[in-house]
Amino acid sequence: MTLDRTAPARPAVTTDPGVPAPSRRVSPTQWASQSLTMAWRSIVQIKHNPSELLDLSIQPIMFVLLFTFVFGGAIGGSTDAYLQFSLGGLIAQNALFLTIYTATGLATDLQKGTFDRFRSLPIARSAPLSGRILGDVLRQLWSLVVLLAVGVLLGFRITTSPVAVLAAFGLLVAFTLAFSWTSVLLGVLARDPEKVQIYGFTVLFPLTFASNAFAPTETMPGWLQAWVSINPVTRMADALRGLLVGGPVAANAIATLLWGVAFAAVFGPLAVWALRTRT
Amino acid sequence: MPPAIEADGLVKRFGATTALAGASFSATEGTVLGVLGPNGAGKTTATRVLATLLAPDEGRGLVGGFDVVTEPHRVRTLIGLTGQYAGVDEALTGTENLVLIARLLGQRRAAAKMRAAELLAQFGLTDAAGRAARTYSGGMRRRLDLAASLVGRPRILFLDEPTTGLDPASRNELWDMVRGLTDDGVTVLLTTQYLEEADQLADDIVVIDRGTVVARGTPLDLKSRAGAAVLQMRPTQPEQLEAVRAVAAELAGAEPTVEQGTVSVPAADDALMPAVVRRLDDVGVSLAELTLRRATLDEVFLALTGHRAIEADPTDDLQESA
Ligand SMILES: Nc1ncnc2c1ncn2[C@@H]1O[C@H](COP(=O)(O)OP(=O)(O)OP(=O)(O)O)[C@@H](O)[C@H]1O
Ligand SMILES: [Mg+2]
Numbered sequence: 001m002t003l004d005r006t007a008p009a010r011p012a013v014t015t016d017p018g019v020p021a022p023s024r025r026v027s028p029t030q031w032a033s034q035s036l037t038m039a040w041r042s043i044v045q046i047k048h049n050p051s052e053l054l055d056l057s058i059q060p061i062m063f064v065l066l067f068t069f070v071f072g073g074a075i076g077g078s079t080d081a082y083l084q085f086s087l088g089g090l091i092a093q094n095a096l097f098l099t100i101y102t103a104t105g106l107a108t109d110l111q112k113g114t115f116d117r118f119r120s121l122p123i124a125r126s127a128p129l130s131g132r133i134l135g136d137v138l139r140q141l142w143s144l145v146v147l148l149a150v151g152v153l154l155g156f157r158i159t160t161s162p163v164a165v166l167a168a169f170g171l172l173v174a175f176t177l178a179f180s181w182t183s184v185l186l187g188v189l190a191r192d193p194e195k196v197q198i199y200g201f202t203v204l205f206p207l208t209f210a211s212n213a214f215a216p217t218e219t220m221p222g223w224l225q226a227w228v229s230i231n232p233v234t235r236m237a238d239a240l241r242g243l244l245v246g247g248p249v250a251a252n253a254i255a256t257l258l259w260g261v262a263f264a265a266v267f268g269p270l271a272v273w274a275l276r277t278r279t
Numbered sequence: 280m281p282p283a284i285e286a287d288g289l290v291k292r293f294g295a296t297t298a299l300a301g302a303s304f305s306a307t308e309g310t311v312l313g314v315l316g317p318n319g320a321g322k323t324t325a326t327r328v329l330a331t332l333l334a335p336d337e338g339r340g341l342v343g344g345f346d347v348v349t350e351p352h353r354v355r356t357l358i359g360l361t362g363q364y365a366g367v368d369e370a371l372t373g374t375e376n377l378v379l380i381a382r383l384l385g386q387r388r389a390a391a392k393m394r395a396a397e398l399l400a401q402f403g404l405t406d407a408a409g410r411a412a413r414t415y416s417g418g419m420r421r422r423l424d425l426a427a428s429l430v431g432r433p434r435i436l437f438l439d440e441p442t443t444g445l446d447p448a449s450r451n452e453l454w455d456m457v458r459g460l461t462d463d464g465v466t467v468l469l470t471t472q473y474l475e476e477a478d479q480l481a482d483d484i485v486v487i488d489r490g491t492v493v494a495r496g497t498p499l500d501l502k503s504r505a506g507a508a509v510l511q512m513r514p515t516q517p518e519q520l521e522a523v524r525a526v527a528a529e530l531a532g533a534e535p536t537v538e539q540g541t542v543s544v545p546a547a548d549d550a551l552m553p554a555v556v557r558r559l560d561d562v563g564v565s566l567a568e569l570t571l572r573r574a575t576l577d578e579v580f581l582a583l584t585g586h587r588a589i590e591a592d593p594t595d596d597l598q599e600s601a
Contacts, residue, residue, distance in 0.1 A: 025352055026352070033382075033385070034383055037382040037383050038383075040382075041371065041379055044370075044375055045371065048371070048411055049370060112364055112366065113362040113363070113365050113424075114367070114368055116327070116332055116360065116362045116364075116366060117360060117362065117366030117380075117427065117428075118383075119332050120330050120355060120359075120360035120437075121383055121431075122353075122355040122384070123355075123383050123384075
């Protein structure tokens with residue numbers, strides 16, 4: 001092993017007045033570039049392990065098949081009619097489950113020394129978090145494409161415009177970017193990737209099933225309806241239905257985005273705080 | 280010149296555990312400071328505090344003249360860290376791991392790639408550059424980890440047990456690398472559980488135990504105080520144990536330990552063994568066994584602190600090499 005002795009000598013670390021002091025903090029452009037670099041890392045991870053995309057596809061496909069052919073007739077009268085109703089819900093539910101990847105990835109970094117390395121670098125404190133969330137958008141887009149494709153194969157008809165479909169993509173990405181902060185907090189608190197899975201499902205199952213993702217709100221008991229009608233999963237499912245097969249969009253989309261803002265405003269600072277005070 | 284690294288009365292508690300109980304030490308620019316201590320002594324905690332990863336409960340840490348608590352970002356622009364647990368991303372290739380760090384440090388893509396190639400060559404990883412770090416051996420991973428901490432050409436480098444899990448050849452290579460860095464003026468804080476490693480590399484050593492510094496000095500200082508080698512004697516007749524102990528105590532000038540029919544005493548210089556042999560011969564004691572061996576960390580501790588090192592936790596090392 002030889003050493004790089006030709007490297008230009010850097011100024012000594014002493015407080016020599018001739019040496020410019022190193023910068024005190026990170027600028028917004030640096031933060032953006034650091035987050036993008038972190039996102040690049042997530043993408044490279046998938047590139048090296050493409051079978052992960054298969055894992056990402058199997059569960060949603062099973063859900064589509066299960067709900068369409070097993071429950072569809074009973075809930076929606078016919079499998080065809082039910083698919084038109086349920087696909088928006090399935091997409092919303094799947095998007096929430098995917099955010100768990102953010103937590104498991106983070107917990108893995110924390111468990112190994114990877115996160116310590118990042119924290120020893122002169123980069124923005126939040127860049128490893130925001131970068132990971134950003135990188136996980138790719139997973140969201142992939143799943144969305146898979147779900148739409150499978151849906152169409154089974155007879156789902158998009159009755160709106162390409163612009164509306166793009167808007168559906170945009171809404172989904174915007175909400176999950178914000179919602180991912182809950183997952184970041186989970187990853188920091190759980191510390192262990194396996195615990196993340198358990199906690200994550202414990203929270204997400206009631207959240208996603210106590211919604212109108214799979215069954216219309218009117219069929220539920222009154223006390224449940226009260227919650228279901230404000231549940232962010234319900235609002236996003238309705239907005240996606242509106243954007244894909246027609247129906248009211250604006251109120252639902254706004255509610256979804258407001259929920260996203262609320263999640264980010266509460267869980268973002270909590271996550272950063274949990275990471276700071278973590279020992 | 281102010282020290283490059285200065286710890287002043289660092290205290291860190293984790294619940295009921297006091298990991299650091301007022302540790303103070305410093306490292307002069309361009310030198311290697313060896314922090315020697317057994318499992319649980321507080322080495323990693325001290326490193327993490329100085330590398331801005333952990334805020335101390337009390338005391339102050341200065342790195343490159345900057346306070347680690349009030350000016351962490353400035354400290355981070357000066358340091359490199361190779362933690363006890365590997366910081367490489369196993370899913371990424373060697374090149375990608377280094378490019379990631381270089382890009383985070385603000386280097387352009389081309390410059391980042393060049394820096395990565397340069398470091399991979401220095402660490403003998405060029406052939407493995409395009410392979411996922413998952414497929415690396417423990418030693419290769421350790422080297423990549425070290426390379427990652429050097430991407431930004433840090434002036435101050437923290438190495439937490441860098442040779443744990445390395446074979447002797449890789450360990451020697453790493454030692455050479457550390458020597459080369461200090462030749463270039465880099466200050467290194469290196470923690471280790473091995474006296475030999477501290478002896479090989481460090482200009483100064485602090486021995487820490489239960490969160491406090493129990494001894495400090497140059498390797499030579501500490502060796503002469505603790506005995507780098509241990510002379511071990513077993514008399515043919517167990518009744519003569521006491522006679523052997525008395526001779527050893529007198530000639531070595533230190534209190535021997537007697538265990539299982541064997542007398543052990545620190546051997547500060549090479550003349551001790553022949554002197555002991557002569558004297559025992561004179562008084563008519565014959566030895567069944569006479570060995571001069573390297574002092575274990577436990578014996579150094581016993582000599583320096585008067586108590587044994589805390590029981591080592593063997594699972595720690597197993598995890599490291601896994
Ligand atoms: N995050 C933590 N939470 C609780 N206790 C901790 C934590 N980190 C360290 N400790 C405790 O603090 C003490 C010092 O630990 P530290 O890791 O600094 O020791 P060390 O000298 O690095 O040991 P080793 O040689 O095993 O790496 C130990 O008793 C350890 O159990
Ligand atoms: Mg340690």
